[in-house]
Amino acid sequence: MSEGADRLAEVSRRIAEAAQAANRNPADVTLVAVSKTHGADRVRELLDVGHRIFGENRVQEAQGKFPELKAAWPDLELHLIGPLQTNKARDAVALFDVIQSVDREKLAVALAKEMERLGRQPACYIQVNTGEEPQKAGILPKDLDAFVAACRDQHQLPVVGLMCIPPVDEEPALHFALLAKMAARNGLAKLSMGMSSDYETAVRLGATHVRVGSALFGARPPLPVHA
Ligand SMILES: *Cc1c(COP(=O)(O)O)cnc(C)c1O
Numbered sequence: 001m002s003e004g005a006d007r008l009a010e011v012s013r014r015i016a017e018a019a020q021a022a023n024r025n026p027a028d029v030t031l032v033a034v035s036k037t038h039g040a041d042r043v044r045e046l047l048d049v050g051h052r053i054f055g056e057n058r059v060q061e062a063q064g065k066f067p068e069l070k071a072a073w074p075d076l077e078l079h080l081i082g083p084l085q086t087n088k089a090r091d092a093v094a095l096f097d098v099i100q101s102v103d104r105e106k107l108a109v110a111l112a113k114e115m116e117r118l119g120r121q122p123a124c125y126i127q128v129n130t131g132e133e134p135q136k137a138g139i140l141p142k143d144l145d146a147f148v149a150a151c152r153d154q155h156q157l158p159v160v161g162l163m164c165i166p167p168v169d170e171e172p173a174l175h176f177a178l179l180a181k182m183a184a185r186n187g188l189a190k191l192s193m194g195m196s197s198d199y200e201t202a203v204r205l206g207a208t209h210v211r212v213g214s215a216l217f218g219a220r221p222p223l224p225v226h227a
Pocket of ligand 1: 057212
């Protein structure tokens with residue numbers, strides 16, 4: 001087995017244990033393997049052992065890697081988990097099966113327009129800035145209910161769930177519990193929360209999708225500096 005396959009088995013085992021500890025069915029938790037910065041060869045290691053669900057945070061990077069992989073593995077499911085510029089909405093709708101980072105009205109409008117144009121309806125998650133951090137994307141908790149309603153009713157986006165990235169220096173459980181409460185209140189079934197350092201906590205608090213990168217693929221090279 002490849003090292004990637006070993007890590008996948010380990011993370012899957014820990015997800016199942018956390019689910020069982022919370023009286024949840026492990027099958028109700030989906031592992032999104034976050035392959036950003038890693039090459040297609042690393043993605044293929046996991047495809048070879050049956051994993052099909054991947055996450056990328058940049059449209060351009062995903063365009064370089066995934067069209068070929070999707071052609072070879074038609075049941076591959078690709079999630080966009082990073083910030084999306086409106087001028088990339090068309091590319092995102094064309095490539096991704098799920099868009100987890102709907103975080104503002106202008107983007108909701110752009111996505112609705114491109115879905116109509118392309119006849120393709122990637123499932124959408126609303127990203128919530130649960131920590132109300134000024135530098136972080138996401139809808140503020142106080143604005144969420146109105147935003148969900150606008151996305152569904154005005155823009156007819158296929159909204160299925162909520163996503164959050166808790167502040168690095170805070171107890172993630174509080175943020176996961178808040179996200180779960182907001183999803184329930186809005187009748188949304190899907191909860192994308194939990195990363196390499198806290199996915200077991202997220203599973204205990206109801207995550208249906210955990211986004212795990214470094215625990216599967218190893219450390220990422222340092223981020224490129226954007227001017
Ligand atoms: C990179 C990233 C992840 C995965 O992070 P790890 O700590 O490597 O598991 C999850 N969610 C988002 C939004 C990310 O950008």
